Amino acid sequence: MNPQEPTPTRRALSTPEELLTVPQVMARLQLGRSAIYxxxxxxxxxxxxxxxxxxxxAQQLADFIRTRLDQEAS
Incomplete structure (x- = not known):
């Protein structure tokens, strides 16, 4: 590895993770604030x-929804 090359990271910075606020998650799941917390x-x-x-x-929210759908299907 060339000393001037950047060190590899666990996740590519070219695809930043979308971060959602609690109100955004509330709207997407149609749940109240206390339910989200x-x-x-x-x-x-x-x-x-x-x-x-x-x-x-956002990926964690998608994983949560997928898991819940899988649980409901079982």
């Missing part, structure tokens, strides 16, 4: 905290 608190929905702001990666 309950999903986060129980680790059913992954999130990150940036300062005082809570963000949910």
């Amino acid at each position: 309950n999903l986060i608190r129980t680790h059913q929905l992954a999130s990150i905290t940036l300062g005082r702001a809570r963000r949910i990666p």
Whole structure:
């Protein structure tokens, strides 16, 4: 590896992860604020905290929905 080449990262920076706010997730799932925070608190929905702001990666929301659909189908 050339010393001037950037070190590889786990995720390519050319495709940034979309981060959703709690109100955006509320609208997409048509659930209330306390229901969303309950999903986060129980680790059913992954999130990150940036300062005082809570963000949910869009991919995590998609995974949550897929998992719930699979559970319902079983």
